[in-house]
Amino acid sequence: MIEVIEARKSLDDFIKFPLSLYSHDPFYVPQLTKEMRVHFSSENPFFSHCSAKFFIAVKEGRPAGRIISFVNRRHNEFHREKTGFFGFFESVNDKSVSRVLFDTAVAHLRGEGMERIRGPMNFSTNEECGFLIEGFKESPIIMMPYNPPYYTELAEDYGFEKVKDLYAYLYKVAERLPEKVLRVAAIVEKRGISVRPINMKNFRADMMIFKEVYHSAWEKNWGFVPMTDEELHYASERLKQIIIPKMTLIAEEDGKPVGFMGLVPDFNFVLKRMGGKMNPLTIAKALYYSRKIKDLRVMLLGIKKEFRNKGVEALLFREGFGPIKEGRYERVEFSWILEENIAIQRTIEAFGVELYKKYRIYGKPLV
Structure with missing residues (x-):
């Protein structure tokens, strides 16, 4: 059984989940836990125009995934859209876990009146965004995302489709x-x-x-x-x-x-x-x-x-x-x-x- 819980009261569990998920991945770069606590707090001015919910998926008593769903009001005002976003997604290679996480994000955004979901965004185009789809054999450069190859399969299994590709040149x-x-x-x-x-x-x-x-x-x-x-x-x-x-x-x-x-x-x-x-x-x-x-x-x-x-x-x-x-x-x-x-x-x-x-x-x- 998979249970999804709101993570605001267990923020450290949310922040530290990738440390266990990527514990054997030589290319993963952990961010400083102390900095992430600040980034997810009211000290980050992004939250002055954003409503967000943090979720952790628990399977067999252990964290198995995480996601944030959020509405960026400034984005929707500027683009005249009703778009909600997901970000900071991490999951074990288990479609039942990723589906529950995506379902939870979708339910939250529908409840906010959103007409579409887009992501991953961590939290905006000024920060990390997108799933890595090519180039898995090197660690990410500063403020660029990294994830296992199976994330694209989890997203597409849920019905997500490509919106935009971003390139990195060396x-x-x-x-x-x-x-x-x-x-x-x-x-x-x-x-x-x-x-x-x-x-x-x-x-x-x-x-x-x-x-x-x-x-x-x-x-x-x-x-x-x-x-x-x-x-x-x-x-x-x-x-x-x-x-x-x-x-x-x-x-x-x-x-x-x-x-x-x-x-x-x-x-x-x-x-x-x-x-x-x-x-x-x-x-x-x-x-x-x-x-x-x-x-x-x-x-x-x-x-x-x-x-x-x-x-x-x-x-x-x-x-x-x-x-x-x-x-x-x-x-x-x-x-x-x-x-x-x-x-x-x-x-x-x-x-x-x-x-x-x-x-x-x-x-x-x-x-």
Whole structure:
């Protein structure tokens, strides 16, 4: 018999379930339990416009799966939809368990008046989203999802269908950037575009610049929802400790922002060795392994719509990728990229990248 219980009162069981599920998986990266407690609390400003329920599936007295179902009111207002979401899904390879979890999420969202369900989203397109469907032989880069191959079978068995695929590309750092990128960057620079690193002493103000660029660049993209100032502050504070200023850049014309790019070190390399725990030993490990990170992720990239197709991204790449060769970094992941975003795919293909991971977001009508 499978029982589903609300997990708000047993949040640690919800957070720690993946530790047992993935205990023998060499590619899984556990998140810090302490940070997840905060992320699932009222300290996360996402909950100011979201109603969510946390569920754990129990089979034979042991946790066998988990799911969150939620309504993001800002998403529905912006897109004029009645869409509910599921996220943070984990399950043993047992369709009876996954069906009960999905049934419970669907019942909650129908009760909220939703007309469709979509996911996984953890919690929005600004965070981890999608089931990994290709590229299971490597650990995920920071803030990218990971799951066993059987998750797609569990989702499709329930009747979920593809809504959107997301791509991740891998660039192996070369001695010199492609000539095309360098040539375009030089032309853009002569036209008066300049690039500067973010100012950590003025961090919040520069993050507001990022928000301005992001909203202009992504407004028409699938799944976009404008960030509140509180959400921006919360997200940027989580990343502040690992940001490298000379790789987090603002492009400007006459002092006004036109583009933004952030290359972030893959802190998952450290988290994997901390095992979800925060104590003197794991902190010592973090200090040691943070100096051995070899991968980066292009997490933030946006060009204001009036400056698109003018080569601004080439200048950002030239300036941001320059310091890579000075350090220890060997690979850069570009992620995630919408399957229909052919323009940016063509741009980064100039680097000789490999499409090495794919993620899928599923959906299903509720009426």
